[in-house]
Amino acid sequence: MAMQFQDHDGAKTFGTSQGILQFLMRRAAISGLLMALIVLVVISALISDAFLSPYNLINVLRQVALYGIVSIGLTFVILTAGIDLSVGSIVAVVSVSTAMLLNIGVPVPVVILAGLAAGTAFGLINGLGITLLQIPPFIMTLGAMVMLRGFALTLADGRPIDVTSTANNFSWIGGANMAGMPVAVWIFLAVAALSFLVLHYTDFGRHIYAVGSNAEAARLSGINVPGTKLGVYTISGLLAGLTALIFVSRLTVGEPTAGTGLELEAIAIVVIGGASLFGGVGGVVGTTIGACILAVLANMMNLVGISPFTQQIVKGAIIIVAVSLEVLRRRR
């Protein structure tokens, strides 16, 4: 605060860079989060020699990408004070159907488009239920979560579907590297950048914050509230579909149980990233850092050899601590 006044003259000269910095700081209370991430990285590097190896770091980034994409979709939803529990199940359905399509020889571009379209359609259905039928988001997406999981299991007959067609370049999405980084990470970065642009530089983005902040005031301000909600659930579905494609490409298998618990992981990431479940507060930068924090934490615990069971205890505790710190910060 004090800086703002002292640098009154300087602000004009360095207007943009300072503006962007201030913007980032304010938008998602980034400073504290970033500090937490840096501390975590330093601790990890000290504890384990393997942590900073390029191979390991790329592994971490791949993890960030996978969870990050879904979490960004969920950020859109949570910003409107909504919730989407169906993303994990959407991943499963799209995974299974993608593997099946590849196995019957459908061309890769068509498969990709079909996967994205399916995810989008599921998201759209969620949105229609929530806006047209006015079903509470929790209930609508809970129903969708259970149904789609059943749908995936039925399609695959309960078994993983191996991608058998050898002559495809599908594995490029999840497996290949580009300029030294996994393609999946590039995809994540593109999604994050595009989402940032949408949220902060388009009418739709403003409308999302407005609807989450105060839906009635948004309506009176001439905003199409149902349209905005429809948009965010559709985006969430689309990004879940995209995640499924990366899953299948990486693992070359369509798992009907893929993405189990993914929705909860993603909610945790969004909330650690500083978003409020009451809407109107949060953003892509916070969510990205949230995804990094959870990924680094999991990686560190793996490297040290902490059992997966204990890891869950730690992860749960982190969620509660992160949110209570945020609550304390707001109260001050």
Added chain:
Amino acid sequence: MRMDIAMNVHVTDKRPLALRMENITKRFRGVVALDQVSFDLQAGEVVALVGENGAGKSTLMKILSGAYQCDGGKIELFGKMLARANPQQILDLGVAVIYQELLLANDLTVAENIYLGRLPKTRSGLIDWNAVHAGARRAIARLGFDIASDAKVGDLSVAHRQIVEIAKAMSRDARIVVLDEPSAVLGDSELQSLFGIIAKLAEEGVSFIYISHRLEEIFAISHRTVVLRDGRCVAIAKTGDLTKDKLVKMMVGREMSSVYPDRQPRIGPPALSVQNLTNPWLKDTSLTVRQGEILGVCGLAGSGRTELLRALCGVDGAKSKSFTCGDLNSMPTSPKQALAHGIGLLPEDRRHQGLFIEQDLAFNIAIAGLGAIRRRGFLSRRAETRMAKAYIDQLRVKTPGPRETIGNLSGGNQQKCVLAKLLNAGCKVLLIDEPTRGVDIGARREIYQLLVDLADRQGLAIIIVSSELPEVIGLCDRTLVMRAGRITGELMRGEMSEERIMHAATD
């Protein structure tokens, strides 16, 4: 007609003291919010606590209620010195604070609310529902009202909810009741019954601290007035010895010749015209407002005045025989369509209908007219800041800057931002519901001046709905009076008086 409600309660000077607050000081992070404030309250006395927003009224009451601890000073309650106490203990000692935003559980019944947290039990440890309902009925009957004890609070009118709050306080044997702006949510007849209750309970020895921005009420109900300014107590006087001008001068610390600015109306062609507007709340309502005109709409709560504005800007559906506003020739079917044709609503309930409380000023101002800050297809943060700064200057919004969170601003400054939002959206017809609700007197004058400038200089058409008749008389060129969804009177400037308006509103 708040002036007519005079209370004939005589307080002798020999009553016991209910409360004495002495040299109360409170600092927030080094900023002095209260500076050695002292006042006392006798049993059965009604003391008005007045001051602009930020003068320290609510801080003082929060110290009394135990929500804050004071940094210095003494509190003597019913003859006993009060050490540190938490809100529950203060409540148990007989002090009840009734906030503007009532703290009732809307999904529970009247009886449950009255006994919330202390439901009487039978010997077997279960809730004694007979005792609950009987006690609740007694508490409400004592106030001279008839509200079903098993009614859901959410289904009651705001006025009745307030009665329930008071009944709750009384059933806890409250001997000091603080009323924080009770009139903000009440119509005139409801206010009269509230005043009746206050007078009745005061005679029974209950003391009241009455906080209000509306000076007429203070003259109508209080015995003494305590004036706070900038955290200091600047005057304590018998209300009967004060005049409105004196009181205003003490509150703002400067002379205020008139709250209402001079008008130089230049009334142009019709800006909005509607014939036979009908929906469940309105019956064949017709009106025309012209460019540069300020049109008042008066009526009791429930007369359809708010519903009229809501229909005109497409919030509630309505049918009409004809509708004209610029190039729009049919009723707007959504606020979006209304805004696109320059019709904007400044709603009654700022917090729930007007503000995006977590967002900054610039966001709040820009949101209804994002086209103004779009550059090459994308929203420009720089253009947004510049636009917001221009409105902050034009409307004299007091704020550290356009990136301040709007929730941190005072009511008057928030109101200016909501107005800026409509101006930025390009509105030519402003529908303003209660322009100065929850706005202190200094900022009120500024808002009046703004509205007058918008009409007289920029030729905007303004419709003001207000329950404060002096405001309507002071500002408007013409006034429509409503009753039961119909327009029952039309008065030109010069013909308006509180009597004539009330006559048309109640007959």
